[in-house]
Each structure stands twice: as C-alpha cells, then as structure tokens.
Amino acid sequence: MFTLGAQGLKILLQLLSVVTLSRLLTPHDYGLIAIVLVIIGIGEIFRDFGLTSASVQAPELSDGQRDNLFWINTGIGVVLGTVMFFLAWPVQEFMGDPELIAIIRVLSVTFLLNGLTTQYRAQLMRALRFRSIAGIDIAAATVALGSAIMAALLGAGYWALVLQQIANSTVLLAGAVIAGRWAPRWYSRRHEIRSFIRFGWNLVAANLLSYGGKQVDTLIVAGRFGTTSLGLYNRSYQLIMSTFSQIRSPLSDVAIPVMSRVQRDEDRFNSYVISGQIALGYGLGIPIALVAGLADPVVRIMLGPQWMQAVPYMRLFCGATLMSTLAFVGYWVYVSRGLGSQLFRYSLVEVGIRVACVTAGSFFGMLGVAVGVFVEPLLSWSLSIYWLSRITPIPVKALWLGGFRIVGLTATVTCVSWLTSLAIQAGVWLTLLAGIGAGLAGALIFLVLPVYRRDARELVGFIRLMIRRERTS
Template sequence: MSRRDLQAAARPRKNCLRSRVNSLDRDSKSRAATNILITGGAQAWKLSAGFVLTIFSTRNLAPSDFGLLAMSATAATFLGLIKDLGVGQAIIQRPEIAKGQIDALFWLSVLASAASALALTLSAYPLSLFYDDPRLQQLIVAIAGLSFIAGLSTVPAALLARESRFKSLAVLDVAATTASIVAGIVAVMILRNYWALYLSTLVLTLVSTAGIWTCSGYRPGYPHLDGETRHMARFGLHVSGFNLVNYFSRNADNILIGKFRGGDELGLYDRAYKLLLFPIVQLHNPIGQVIVPLLSRLRLDKKEYLSTYDDALSMVMLVCQPGIVFAILLSEPLFRIVLGEHWVGAAPIFSWLGVAGLIQVATATAAWLFLSQGRGREYFRLGVWTALINVTSFVVGLPWGALGVAMAYTLVNCAIVLPLYATLIGRNGPVTTRRLIETTGPHWIGCLVAAAITRISTISLLDGNSLAGLATLLALAYASYLVAISFFAQKRALARRLLRYGYRRAAPQI
C-alpha cells in the first residue's frame, strides 16, 4: 500500500479521534456546569451560615476581639499558605500522575505543614511584643496546631477534586460548616470573647479533615521522586509564591493599622473588608476549583477555551457586581440595621473598598488563565508587582487612618492594578486584552446604570432605612443591571445558552 493510501486510511481515524475529543470536551463542559451548581450550592450554604455567625458574633463581641483575631490571622494565614507548597493545584492540573508521585507530593506537603506550624509557634512571643498584647501568644500557638491539621488534607482533597467527586466535597463542606456554626454560636453565648471564634474554626478543621480522609480512600506510601515530580513541585512553588505575596499585600493593611492605629480601628476596617471579600471568595473558589481543570483540557482549542472563560467571567460579574453596587450606596443603613449602631463607623470604609471589590470580581479570574495555561512563573511575577503596588498605597493612606488606607487602595486598583492585569493576561495565551475589554465592557456599563438607578431611587422614591426598603433596592439594582447588559448581543447569546442548558437539565424530569 502506498503512502498516499496509508494517509487516506488514517484520515478517518484522525477525524474520528478529533470528534471523540470534541465530544469529551462538550461532555466535560456539561459536567463542569453540574459540578459548579453542586459546589455552588455548598458554598451558598457556607456563605449563608457564615454570615449568620458573623452577624451573631459581631453583635455579641467587641471590636477589639475582632482586632485581636485579625492580628493573629495575619501571621497565621501567611505562614499557612506554604503548608502545602501548592502541591494540591499541581495534582489537579496533571493529566496523568502515578501513585508514587502523589506520595512524594504528600510527604512534601506534610513537611511543609510541620515547618509552617513550627514557625508560627516560634513567632507567637515576638508578635505579642510587636502588637503589645500578651493574649496573642496563646492564641497564635493554638492556631499553629490548626494549621498543621488542615495541611494533612491537602492531597486527599486534591484527589477528590481531580476525580470530579465534587458531590462528596460539597456534602463534607456542608457538614463541617454546619457543625462549625453551631459550635461557634454556642461558644459565643458562653465565652463572650475571641476564643469562641477559635473553637468554631477548630470544629470546622477537625470535621473537614476527618471527612476528606474517609471519603478519598487515599493512604500514603513510599514516595517516588523523578523529573515529573520535580516539575510539579516547581509549578506548585510558583503557585505558592503567588499566594504568599498576594496574601502579604492583602494583609499588610491589617498589620499597619493594627500597629499604628490600634485594635478598635483595625476591628472596624477588618469587618468592612471581610464582609466585602467573603462573598467574592465564596463565589470564586468553587468555580475556580471546577473551571481550571476544564480550561486546562481546552487549552489547545482556542474557540472553546475563549467561550468557556467568557461565560464564566460574565456569570461571576453578573452575580456579584449589582449586589456590591447596592452595598456601596447603602452601606450606612446596612451596617446600622444588620450589625448595629456601633458599627456604622465602618460604613465609609466599606463603601471605598466596595469600589475595589467591583474590580477584583474580574481580576480574580486571572488565576484561572495563568494556572490553566501553565504560566506559573508569570503568575508569580504578577503577584510580586501587585503586592508592591498595594503595600505602597497602604503606606500612603495610613496617615489618614483606616479610611485613608481604603481610599488609597481603591484608587490604585482603579488606576494601576486593573490595567496591569489586563495587559499581562493578554501578553500570552488565547485571551487577549481586547477580548477582555469586549467581555467586561457591558458589565462596567451595567454597574453605572445600576448605581444611577439605585441612587435616584433612594433620593426620590424608596426608603433605605428598613429591611423592606433595602430588599426592594437590591432587587432594583439587579434588574437595572440586567436590562443594561441585555442591550449587548454577546450577553443575550449567553442568556440563551443558559436557558437551553436549564431546559435540557429539566427536560428528563418533566
């Protein structure tokens, strides 16, 4: 048989293989949508339950208690970011991985967790001197133990995510969160101090770790070190490096305010920041957990990759931004009604940070792109530059207190960080800077329209000083946002795809 005949015979097999790959990608996208819904449901419960504990504890604890927790959390979480060296993300990313390689990464993460816990324990006394608060010493030592326990579940949790066992992870999240919230509320009523929230975290960590190990079935063995293992470790180090510098930039404000402005002002700033950041994190985490492996498989299919990312980015902005616009404009009545009169001082801080939150809803998805495209080194460099910019803004704003820090941080995010992200994302890979502008542009217009309608309504029509008025204004913000973006063809096409997907999901049940 001639070479031409062989090529002709092979062509149908190649076309068949390509068809199978495309079919698998479509199936993967369908499963990803289902997994996002499952994981999102668990995150919604975590968000709701966590909000209940936040409100209850805020009403029953003093601002200084939250300031003390913020002081300890800054060091604890910073060191905790190196407890797994990014090996969980490395395991999820790899198309194939051997048992010995998994074992090697597990023992590496255990050693890193132990080193992190030891470093945190040794830092307890110096930190108590730095903040001039002896209560910190015992609290930080207790948190160090939690850090080590939490690190033990990194690899089995990554294996559950790699195997797309998101239903099991969701059930575990709900169970651990429920136990934690119940324990936290009881502890707040009995102890009436910061140890109540520590006990809530202790219950969450123990229940979650035990459940993950039970469900995964993973048992560590003898490690196998080879070139691929070292490559995964390097990738994990880049991810871990980004997490470290990013966390430092996000918590340097707490350090500076706590040191130079005191625990009461830090407590106000911390509540404003956490109430804004918590919903954004709870939304991005489950989507990222599902979307990064999917984008990794679609990396060579530019059209599908762009479609998947555009849809995910649009949905995240749609869910978050109208609510943030509403909270920015009505921060004072929100804090007064929900948290109490003594927390109204945090409302201006929240409003300024909310503007930065509108931007971070979009920029946080950059991690999906850098990780799925294997751009670990660029991801780390972006984190370094962002950290330097943000910390500089904190120092500039510090003379004007917590509000000055929030203002400087927001202005820098608008003027420098957002363009920096857009430029570096578009430098390599299928998502260009122009594509980002085309995808996000309608949403920025939607924010302006929602802000204008909400503001006009508060002045002339509705009272924002009651729960009924706030609920109406929130619905109006979302409605006006949706109307604004519906004028763009790409957003109408997304709505049609979502409706078709919902119909296909519901059809078998009819």
C-alpha cells in the same frame, strides 16, 4: 452549578455568623483574631506549596506521586505549626497584647490539620467530585459556626473565634479522608515529583506576594490605629471582600481543572475565558453593587448600630471586590496553562501597586487606607489583561468590552439603589427591600440594548453548559 449552590449555603452561614457573633463579641476580639489570621494565611501559602494546583493541573498523576505529595504537605504543616508556636512571644511583644500568645499557640495546630487535608482535597478536585467537596465545606462551616456561637453565648469571648477555626479545619480533614477513600503509602524516591515542586514553588512565590500585598492594609491599620480600629476595619472587609471571595475560590476548583483539560483547544479555551468573566462579572457584580448602594441598612441589619462607622469602608471594599473579580479570570488562565513563573512576575508588579496605593492612603487615616484598597484593582485590572496578552493568546478586545459593560451596569445599580434608600424614609427592612427592587429594575432596563441581551444569552448558555457537564460527570 452545584458548587455555586452549595457556596450560597456557606455564604448564608457566614452572614449568620456575622449577624450573631458581631453582637456577642467586640471589635477588640475580632482585631486579635485578625492579626493571628494574617500570620496563618502566610503560613498556609507555604503549607500548600502550590501542590494542590500542581496535582490538579498535571495531565497525569500516579498513585506514588500522589502519596509523595501527601507527605510533603503534611511535613510542611508540622514545620510551620512548630514555627508559629514559637513565634507567639515576638508577635505579642510587637503588638503589645498578652492574649495573642495563647491564641497563636492554639491555632498553630491548624497547620497540621490542613497539611493532612491538602492532597485528599486535591484528588477530589482532580476527579471533578464537586458534590463531595461542597458537602464537606457546608458541614465544616456549619459545625464551626455552631461551636463558635455556643462558646460566645457561654462568655468565651475571642476564644469562640479560635474554636471556629479549629472546628472548621477538623471537619474538613475528616470529610476529605472519608470521601477520598485512600490511604497514603510511605514516601518513595521511585516516584518523581520534581516537576510538581517546580510548578508549586512558582505558585507559592506568586501567592505569597499576592497575599502579602493584600495584608498590607491590615498591618498598617493594626500598627498605626490599634486592635479596636483594626476590628472595625477588618469586620467590614470580611463582610464584603471575604464573603464574595468565598464564591470565587470554589469556582476556581471547577474552572481550573476544566480549563486545563481544554487548554490545547484555543477557541474553546477562549470561550471559557469570556464566559467566565461574564458569569463572574454579572453574577457577583450585581449583588456587590446592591450592597454598595445599600451599605447603611446592610450594616444596621448585619452588624448593628454600633458598627455604623463601617459604612464608608464597605462601599469602597465593594468597588475593590468588583474590579478584582473582573481580573480573577486571568488567574485561571495562568494556572490552567501552567504559567507559574509568569504569574510570579506579574504578582511582583501587582503587589508593588497595592503597597504604593495603601501606603499613600494611610497618611489620610483609615479611610485613606480603604481608598488605596479600592484604587489598586482599578489599575491592576487593566495591567492584567495587557500582561496576559503578551505571553498567551487571549480574547483581549472581548475582555475589555465585557468589563466596561459590567462596570457600567453595576455602577447604575449602585446609584439607583442608593438614591432609593435616601428617598425611602421608613424602617430599615423596607428601605433595604425597596433599594434591592429598584436596583434590580435598573439592571433589567439594560436588556433593551442588544449587547446586554447577548451577554444574557452568553450567561444562560454558560449555566446550561455547566449543568450538562454536571450531568455527564
């Protein structure tokens, strides 16, 4: 609960960033940074090498093993930073934008900063020090946003976004070192880490496949429609999918270490899986549904009238985010049970589905690409439950029925809020508030059904359980 509260503050900061920087910068600026962040995202998967999850999931971890993992992550960060520095020229040649050279070379330093941070943060997660993690994240987001706004006001253009990335990584490192309170000793062969590398490699392969699949749409839009179109597409994508993923990711920091501890208690483990889907599905699904129904006033308020072309993309991304959220609990199961190789094989199929959907959609323009992004998780959610049921005991029926209930409620919320926005011919803020009120009222009506009242009790019980865990820790 503390993690969720802190993440709420981070989301407010991100929304403030969207509102402010979207009015100070251009779609071209965002398009340039989006290209570079794709490269950084691929490198970050290798830089982490799955060793964060490996060290968190391990039943036992000695100080020597922790120190060795620190130096491995740092060394990988140095290598990747060097590689990215020299990749600047070929990337610029491919995209045809000279500004990319300096951007890529400056942002290459983030690999070193993040490599130094990795094991400090992993040890905080392992110790369930969620207060410290949340405080560090909020401080980093605040400093980064303040730096970017100041630079944008001074006319720095896309360099404001570059500064935002550098400032965020720097503060994350400083905060993790201060909170961690340990100094790594030199690498020693006496402390065996092969099992961590083996687990990490499988996770790297799975995450790389997943990330590559998720960036197919960005690469297609950049290659076929240019950086300005990419900026429009990427801004709507970031506003929806990245914002809500910022809630899911910190929840993984809580769920994975907790589920790893109870993995031998099947009943308790399954209870966490069911409750996790309900918490994610309703907790994120209702806000997502409201944004989908009220995309028009949301874009006018958050981005400004010059971004109104983003409305249909946002609605499709809302649907994609909801369905991927329902499937996200499966990722917790894979990692907490140490099923790295099985996750890799599943990711191969999932990425194949996404590539096929997005590629087919691209023949119908940018909107077709967004439709492909929406269709993929519709198919992958069903596959995820079936795949997991074949390799580990999970409550299949409860997950299926719970997912359908969540989809039914959120679809109703979207329709009610959208129809309300069409009926209200008034100012943008009044339209937004009326749509939110009507959508929430539509959600409350479902409580007349016993099955939804049971879900509500399950959700309240999950919240109380998290509060008790926080107090006892």
